[in-house]
Amino acid sequence: MSLRADLAVIAAHVAPGARVLDVGCGEGELMEVLQREKGCDARGMEIDPEAVERCVARGLSVVQGDADRDLTDYPDDAFDCAILSQTLQTAGRPDELLDELLRIGRRAFVSFPNFAYWRMRFSLLAHGRMPVTRHLPVSWYETQNIHHVTVEDFRELLRAKGVTVEKSWFFTSEREIGGTSANWRAEHAVFQLSR
Amino acid sequence: MAGASALDAKSLVLPDPLPLDSGQRLETVRVAYETYGALAEDKGNAILIFHALSGDQHVASVHPITGKPGWWDRMVGPGKPIDTNRFHVVCANVVGGCMGSTGPASEDPDGRPWAMRFPVITIRDMVRAQVALLDALGIAKLHAVVGGSMGGMLALSLAANFPDRARRVLAIATTARHSAQNIAFHEVGRQAVMADPNWREGDYYGAGKGPEKGLAVARMAAHITYLSEAGLTDKFGRRLQDRAAKSFGFDADFQVESYLRHQGIAFSDRFDANAYLYITRAMDYFDLAEEHGGRLADAFAGATARFCLVSFDTDWLYPTAESKHVVHALNAVAAPVSFVELSAPYGHDSFLLECPPLDRVIKGFLE
Numbered sequence: 400m401s402l403r404a405d406l407a408v409i410a411a412h413v414a415p416g417a418r419v420l421d422v423g424c425g426e427g428e429l430m431e432v433l434q435r436e437k438g439c440d441a442r443g444m445e446i447d448p449e450a451v452e453r454c455v456a457r458g459l460s461v462v463q464g465d466a467d468r469d470l471t472d473y474p475d476d477a478f479d480c481a482i483l484s485q486t487l488q489t490a491g492r493p494d495e496l497l498d499e500l501l502r503i504g505r506r507a508f509v510s511f512p513n514f515a516y517w518r519m520r521f522s523l524l525a526h527g528r529m530p531v532t533r534h535l536p537v538s539w540y541e542t543q544n545i546h547h548v549t550v551e552d553f554r555e556l557l558r559a560k561g562v563t564v565e566k567s568w569f570f571t572s573e574r575e576i577g578g579t580s581a582n583w584r585a586e587h588a589v590f591q592l593s594r
Numbered sequence: 595m596a597g598a599s600a601l602d603a604k605s606l607v608l609p610d611p612l613p614l615d616s617g618q619r620l621e622t623v624r625v626a627y628e629t630y631g632a633l634a635e636d637k638g639n640a641i642l643i644f645h646a647l648s649g650d651q652h653v654a655s656v657h658p659i660t661g662k663p664g665w666w667d668r669m670v671g672p673g674k675p676i677d678t679n680r681f682h683v684v685c686a687n688v689v690g691g692c693m694g695s696t697g698p699a700s701e702d703p704d705g706r707p708w709a710m711r712f713p714v715i716t717i718r719d720m721v722r723a724q725v726a727l728l729d730a731l732g733i734a735k736l737h738a739v740v741g742g743s744m745g746g747m748l749a750l751s752l753a754a755n756f757p758d759r760a761r762r763v764l765a766i767a768t769t770a771r772h773s774a775q776n777i778a779f780h781e782v783g784r785q786a787v788m789a790d791p792n793w794r795e796g797d798y799y800g801a802g803k804g805p806e807k808g809l810a811v812a813r814m815a816a817h818i819t820y821l822s823e824a825g826l827t828d829k830f831g832r833r834l835q836d837r838a839a840k841s842f843g844f845d846a847d848f849q850v851e852s853y854l855r856h857q858g859i860a861f862s863d864r865f866d867a868n869a870y871l872y873i874t875r876a877m878d879y880f881d882l883a884e885e886h887g888g889r890l891a892d893a894f895a896g897a898t899a900r901f902c903l904v905s906f907d908t909d910w911l912y913p914t915a916e917s918k919h920v921v922h923a924l925n926a927v928a929a930p931v932s933f934v935e936l937s938a939p940y941g942h943d944s945f946l947l948e949c950p951p952l953d954r955v956i957k958g959f960l961e
Contacts, residue, residue, distance in 0.1 A: 418928075442930065451934040452951050455902060456958025460930040462921055472922040 402428060404573045405484055405510035405589045412508070412566065412591060413437060417479040420444065420504060422466045423486035427454040430461075442478075444469065467491040470499040478504040485587075487511045487553075488544040494556060501562065501594050510589040515549035515582045516571070550582040557592065566591040604628060605694050608726045612689070615879075618713040621703065625727045626694025627651050627686035630670060631678030633733075640733045641676060641960070642724065642760070643685040644741030644748035647873055648813075648865065650693035653685040654678070659864045665946065675957040681737060688748075689723040690715045690873050692866035699799060699866045709868060710796035717744075717880045721751045725759060738762035738960055742945040743912065744873070747880050750920065753901070754882055754893040764959055766904045766952070767945045769916035770890055770923070771881040776911065779819050780874040783812030787867045796868050809867040810858030817857050822908035822941030826850060883923075890923035897924070901931040902959045904945075904952065911942040932959065 402410060406429045413419060415437045421430050424443030427450075433439040443461035445451050454461035464472070466483070467490055481504030483496070488511050490496040500507040512535055513519075522530035529539040537543075550569075557564060569576050569585035576584055605626035612620045628651040633640060643653050645665065654670035656663060670676045670683055687695035690712070698712040728736070739760040741749040746768025753763040769776070787793055790808030798804040818826075830850040834840065837847065846852040886893035901924050905917040914935045924931040936951050938944035945952065 440930075448934050448936060449951075451932070452936075452955055452958075455932045455934060455955050456961075458958065458961055460900065460932050462925075462931060462933040463935055464933075469918075472918075472925050474926055477925070477928060 402432060404570045404575070405568075405587060406432075408568045408575070408589050409482055409484065409508045409510070410437070413439060413480055413482075415439070418442075418477075419480045419482060420473070420478045421482045421484075422470065422500065423483060423489075424450075424454065424459075424461060426450050427457055427459040427461060429482065429484070430454070430459050431457065434459075466496055466499075470496070470503060473503040475502055476505060480504050480506045480508065482508045484508070484510045485512065488546050488548055490546060493546050493548065494560070497556070497560065497562070501592065505593065506565070507592045508589060509553075509592060510587060511548055511553065512544070512587045513550050513569075513582065513585045514547040515551065516586045517583050518586075520583075550585060550588050553588070553590065557590075563593045564590055565593055606727070606730055608723065609730065610726070612719065612723055612726070614713055614719045615716040616714050620689070620696060620713065623689060623696045623723055623726075624694065624700070625686050625689070625696075625723055627684060627727060628653065628655055629685075630654050630683040631672075631681050633682040633731075637733050638735070638737060639680060640682045640684060640728075640731075640736050642728065642736050642739045642752075643670070643676070643683060644724070644739070644745035644752075645685060645688065646741075646743035646745050647816075647870075647877065648861065649745070650691065651685045651687045652693075653683065657864075660860070668948070669953070669956065675953045676740065676960065677957075681960070684728070684731065684733070686724050686727055688720040688873065690720065690869060690876060692869035695723070697866065698796070698868035698872055707797075707799040709799060710871075712868070712872060714875055714879075715872060716876050717747050717751050718755055718885065720876065721748055721755060724748075725752070725756050728759065734759075736760040736762075738764060740764040740766075740956070741768070742766035743768055743942065744877055746912075747877065747882075750882055750893075751880075753897055753899055754886065757894075757896040757898055760899050762902070762959065763899045764902045764904075764956065765917075765920070767906055767909050767912050767917075767942055768903075769912045770883065770893075770920050772878050773916075777878045779815060780878050782815050784871050784874060786811040786815065787871060790867075793867065796871075798867075805867045806859075806862040809862040809865065809870060810855070812858075812867075812870060813861035813865075814854040814858040817854060819911045820941060820943040822910070822939060824908065825940045828939065829853075890919065891926035894924055894927050894929055897927065897929045899929070900959075901929055902955065903931065903933045904955060905933075905935045906938045906940075906942070906944040906949075907935055908937075908939060909942040909944065 421443045430441040433441045451463045481500040568589040569581040571586040608623045654664040687693040746765035787808040790805035793805035835852040883890040903917040905914040921933045
């Protein structure tokens with residue numbers, strides 16, 4: 400099974416044997432790779448009960464919960480690493496969610512679609528409509544992505560919070576690109592963060 | 595009341611007296627149990643299932659009194675989610691019960707029925723007795739312990755008090771403590787039993803007639819708490835029972851009345867009223883945090899098992915918040931825990947009824 404590009408880069412950079420919480424773990428694809436290939440102690444949180452059911456059926460430890468509310472259940476430093484993939488833009492308060500991730504995990508991986516990707520900008524400029532793309536495929540009124548964010552917006556938030564960026568990766572069409580002009584060129588981004 | 599046939603069930607007398615949370619002890623304890631599926635040579639494939647308040651050891655075998663299939667027949671058996679082709683399933687009647695394990699209807703050391711002289715027992719006492727049963731059966735470590743409702747309380751209690759005895763703990767539609775509302779409903783039931791003149795302070799054994807009416811009312815009240823409002827409306831609505839119009843009297847005009855009366859009578863035909871008092875008391879006393887210094891997380895400090903908690907969105911007896919409370923405590927001690935709230939229309943009883951996602955969760959968790 401091949402992982403989505405952002406998950407693959409996260410999987411490659413999580414320390415072997417780490418205690419990991421995957422927030423918004425879906426059906427547990429990343430957790431399974433982390434357990435099998437890196438000997439991690441992986442736990443998950445997922446809002447969709449059917450996805451949780453599939454995780455449990457795969458033998459994964461996943462709790463049904465809402466990242467906006469239920470991360471408060473975890474004590475400080477509960478994990479070496481907290482992962483939030485493609486979920487930041489769905490949070491009620493992404494800034495508070497980021498605080499929670501770095502409270503329960505010493506380190507965090509965060510991936511999100513970049514709303515400043517040039518095709519988005521072009522689409523908005525040319526058509527005057529909210530872009531519907533491969534990464535953001537749903538119309539504005541039914542999308543779960545309620546907080547669109549750009550690479551620069553995210554960097555600004557990290558600066559304001561004093562969060563350290565350890566590494567960052569950028570992707571377009573599932574292929575890694577360099578960091579130069581990432582805010583234009585990247586379709587989505589992955590950040591490795593620490594307090 | 596339990597008939598004589600229940601006493602023919604598989605049972606053993608524990609080799610040692612049973613110490614109780616009350617400070618008393620039971621010198622002689624018989625535990626009645628059933629097993630399904632073969633025990634592996636290494637004895638590593640055993641699953642202990644704890645029954646709920648009104649259940650018994652006949653989880654997947656015909657009930658000796660009612661002649662009905664076991665209470666979890668749909669879940670336990672060859673090729674079923676708890677697959678007896680793979681697992682050796684043990685299910686024992688709780689101490690304080692009335693299906694062959696020592697309880698208030700059993701004889702005391704003087705050869706008379708214990709009745710209300712039977713010591714008050716707790717959930718942890720029930721667990722102690724079943725751990726002693728496991729010892730007698732030579733089962734050191736369970737593949738899993740599974741229970742719903744009171745069975746879930748027993749499973750959590752086993753996990754907290756005997757953390758080395760199970761690799762997996764599956765607790766369904768349950769709670770780590772009885773709430774004021776839970777206690778209140780049980781008290782209604784107990785008072786219904788005690789208000790029946792045939793109860794005679796519990797000394798009705800051999801009197802020919804026991805407090806069947808009171809027990810039936812207790813069961814009727816309790817049964818309402820096992821169902822959802824939507825489930826009741828769906829099943830009965832305001833439909834009338836075998837009549838075209840209201841009788842302007844107090845017969846069971848409505849289907850729901852007729853149903854509850856039937857449930858009450860059927861229950862009092864098979865259950866001992868004093869056992870109902872003792873078991874509901876044990877549930878009311880249950881507060882796993884209180885047993886462990888007031889902090890639920892401390893109850894699970896030594897836990898090494900994997901946990902899975904399941905709640906149902908229409909269960910208002912032990913609602914999802916109660917399961918999440920347990921999950922929170924398990925997270926605090928970094929225990930591996932899964933939790934899912936399943937959607938089912940039937941309220942608390944959903945765990946006993948048709949619910950395919952529950953089948954998948956149970957099967958998957960036991961892998």
